Amino acid sequence: MTSNDETSKETPNLQDVSRRKFLNTAALVGLAGAGLSVGLTSCKNEEKSAALTGAGKTGGSTASASSAVTYGEFEVPPGQLDEYYEFSSGGHSGEVRVYALPSGRTLKRIPVFNIDCESGWGITNESKAIMGTHPDGSPKYKTGDTHHVHGSYTDGTYNGKYLFVNDKIHGRMARIRLDYMVCDKIVEIPNVQGTHGIFPDKRDPVDPKINYTTRVFLGQEFHIPQPNDGRDENDPKKYYCMLTCVGSESMDVLWQCKIDGNLDLIATSYDGTLAASNQYNTENGVTYEEMMAAERDACVFFNIARIEAAVKAGKYFTIGTSKVPVVDGTKAANPDPKTSLTCYVPVPKNPHGVNATPDGKYFICAGKLSPTATVIDLALVHKWFDGGFKDPRDTVVAEPEIGLGPLHTGFDGRGNAYTTLFLDSQIVKWDIEKSIAQFKGNSKVDPILDRIDVHYQPGHGFTSMGETKDVDGKFFISDNKFTKDRFLPVGPRHPDSGQLIDIRGDKMRLIADHSTHPEPHDAIIVKRDLIRTKQINDLNEHPLAVKDAKDCRVVRSGKKVTVHLTSQAPAFGLREFTIKQGDDVTIILTNLDKVEDLTHGFAIPKYDINFVVNPQQTKSVSFKADKPGVYWVYCTNFCHALHLEMRSRMLVEKA
Ligand code: CUK
Ligand code: CUA
Numbered sequence: 001m002t003s004n005d006e007t008s009k010e011t012p013n014l015q016d017v018s019r020r021k022f023l024n025t026a027a028l029v030g031l032a033g034a035g036l037s038v039g040l041t042s043c044k045n046e047e048k049s050a051a052l053t054g055a056g057k058t059g060g061s062t063a064s065a066s067s068a069v070t071y072g073e074f075e076v077p078p079g080q081l082d083e084y085y086e087f088s089s090g091g092h093s094g095e096v097r098v099y100a101l102p103s104g105r106t107l108k109r110i111p112v113f114n115i116d117c118e119s120g121w122g123i124t125n126e127s128k129a130i131m132g133t134h135p136d137g138s139p140k141y142k143t144g145d146t147h148h149v150h151g152s153y154t155d156g157t158y159n160g161k162y163l164f165v166n167d168k169i170h171g172r173m174a175r176i177r178l179d180y181m182v183c184d185k186i187v188e189i190p191n192v193q194g195t196h197g198i199f200p201d202k203r204d205p206v207d208p209k210i211n212y213t214t215r216v217f218l219g220q221e222f223h224i225p226q227p228n229d230g231r232d233e234n235d236p237k238k239y240y241c242m243l244t245c246v247g248s249e250s251m252d253v254l255w256q257c258k259i260d261g262n263l264d265l266i267a268t269s270y271d272g273t274l275a276a277s278n279q280y281n282t283e284n285g286v287t288y289e290e291m292m293a294a295e296r297d298a299c300v301f302f303n304i305a306r307i308e309a310a311v312k313a314g315k316y317f318t319i320g321t322s323k324v325p326v327v328d329g330t331k332a333a334n335p336d337p338k339t340s341l342t343c344y345v346p347v348p349k350n351p352h353g354v355n356a357t358p359d360g361k362y363f364i365c366a367g368k369l370s371p372t373a374t375v376i377d378l379a380l381v382h383k384w385f386d387g388g389f390k391d392p393r394d395t396v397v398a399e400p401e402i403g404l405g406p407l408h409t410g411f412d413g414r415g416n417a418y419t420t421l422f423l424d425s426q427i428v429k430w431d432i433e434k435s436i437a438q439f440k441g442n443s444k445v446d447p448i449l450d451r452i453d454v455h456y457q458p459g460h461g462f463t464s465m466g467e468t469k470d471v472d473g474k475f476f477i478s479d480n481k482f483t484k485d486r487f488l489p490v491g492p493r494h495p496d497s498g499q500l501i502d503i504r505g506d507k508m509r510l511i512a513d514h515s516t517h518p519e520p521h522d523a524i525i526v527k528r529d530l531i532r533t534k535q536i537n538d539l540n541e542h543p544l545a546v547k548d549a550k551d552c553r554v555v556r557s558g559k560k561v562t563v564h565l566t567s568q569a570p571a572f573g574l575r576e577f578t579i580k581q582g583d584d585v586t587i588i589l590t591n592l593d594k595v596e597d598l599t600h601g602f603a604i605p606k607y608d609i610n611f612v613v614n615p616q617q618t619k620s621v622s623f624k625a626d627k628p629g630v631y632w633v634y635c636t637n638f639c640h641a642l643h644l645e646m647r648s649r650m651l652v653e654k655a
């Protein structure tokens with residue numbers, strides 16, 4: 001299926017042809033295969049030692065050996081707190097993880113799209129209401145696939161209010177409130193599949209002249225026919241992808257923008273005017289060979305003000321039963337740059353991550369199948385939108401060759417970029433301004449400053465505060481797959497790793513290997529003082545809170561039974577309660593303990609109920625009392641010397 005071969009017909013400008021050394025499709029597939037087989041066969045000694053030195057994967061690694069590191073410098077001694085939080089996506093576990101850096105301590109796993117019996121996520125009524133349910137009350141989806149975690153911003157830096165994370169499988173976005181570090185809202189995006197990249201606006205409405213609202217943008221990776229209801233399943237003309245915009249407070253889907261090609265990762269500009277995405281499937285291919293057909297794909301820019309004006313002016317359509325306004329951002333619908341909603345900048349073959357430099361000037365798009373990174377000047381993108389010139393490719397100000405398999409780029413705020421090289425198993429440090437000078441024709445300049453081996457296949461790489469204008473240039477994390485010999489073996493499924501790299505000096509230094517559960521994708525590193533959490537819940541937050549142990553009771557209305565219950569170490573408010581077989585039971589449990597960290601568990605054997613209530617928190621569960629008998633309801637969370645004795649008897653009378 002190829003409905004748009006416009007891109008493949010584009011002739012790269014001549015200056016470029018000599019510089020860019022593309023690998024042909026067959027070579028690339030072979031190369032990717034070789035990289036993987038190294039990762040997968042670690043048993044043989046010679047391969048192992050080759051892998052350990054970082055050599056033997058790409059035939060000639062040029063990384064400097066990491067010079068003497070005094071590891072103690074980065075130690076966080078017992079009792080001391082770390083300098084940073086790291087918020088990481090948990091990949092296809094569907095969760096978000098919280099680590100401390102530089103120690104690498106695991107602090108928390110935040111269940112989001114997954115079901116988690118440690119906390120009761122997906123088991124309690126409150127969490128099910130957030131996740132969405134079938135009419136019978138069961139969760140609508142049990143699976144999730146998180147990739148990109150980003151924080152909410154005020155004027156270019158984190159405000160500590162929210163995290164946003166995508167779900168690639170079911171096309172959802174979740175919000176995590178950072179005061180409790182729990183998911184408080186999930187929105188399902190209509191009309192899309194493969195919701196991958198996500199990035200919030202970096203500004204709040206700080207300028208009264210411009211009506212900025214904080215939005216989150218999401219990129220659709222997979223083409224689907226519209227509407228996707230069984231018609232047009234094999235009609236290429238009906239397939240397309242869209243950018244989606246969600247309001248960060250309302251969590252409503254505000255608009256969508258139809259495009260040519262697909263979307264992948266998202267970046268937003270610091271001035272709130274632009275969002276962009278790399279496009280690896282401008283071919284509109286359905287097989288990987290088709291997706292690799294063109295020598296160039298694109299980085300597409302969205303003019304947010306124009307899109308929102310078009311929506312306001314009613315220049316949109318809707319799809320199927322969805323009411324979300326969809327504007328047309330295809331090239332055919334936008335012939336004039338001066339009114340265009342989108343700008344498609346050609347970049348080499350199947351690019352991956354796009355990242356915004358902290359000075360707000362450039363977006364950097366990594367080549368993936370091209371050994372290059374493309375530096376796009378945002379001022380020139382604006383100039384193109386103003387009609388200043390015709391060819392969007394003229395917004396490119398540099399395209400340095402940096403190594404094989406470039407994926408994601410982090411920044412130190414000193415003008416340097418750090419890009420993960422999946423196939424070279426390295427991080428390359430390069431100078432952005434030098435790459436621009438080189439591109440202008442100064443052949444004496446070499447933008448490459450340093451390389452360091454990582455172990456072994458890096459995906460995302462990111463720096464401390466690196467997605468903000470308050471970037472501090474201290475640490476880089478390389479999140480790696482294929483860690484094989486780096487940790488004690490745990491069977492065929494290996495842990496993944498986050499390797500901590502000190503980037504303060506001229507040379508990068510590998511400081512630590514932190515193991516992670518599979519499979520981390522993107523993360524952000526946030527200064528600890530930007531995060532202010534609450535240590536206990538607010539009793540009044542839940543409308544059904546049972547505020548006094550004296551209020552514990554069983555209320556019956558026909559077959560509907562509500563059990564009002566409290567917990568206070570080492571007892572539940574009712575030592576026993578009786579219900580009848582066939583009852584529709586709701587148990588509301590408030591933890592009346594006020595002591596910090598005094599969490600109680602609540603488990604009912606055979607009824608598959610297990611959740612915790614934190615101090616002053618209320619949660620509820622509903623179930624059908626379908627099994628007569630005696631069930632010891634017990635506290636699962638160690639809370640008191642009499643924790644084992646903290647029980648209540650649920651008597652289900654035979655009907
Ligand atoms: S994608 Cu995983 S390495 Cu989902 Cu962010 Cu680039
Ligand atoms: Cu309450 Cu253990």
Ligand code: CA
Binds near residue numbers: 279281294296297
């Ligand atoms: Ca492509």
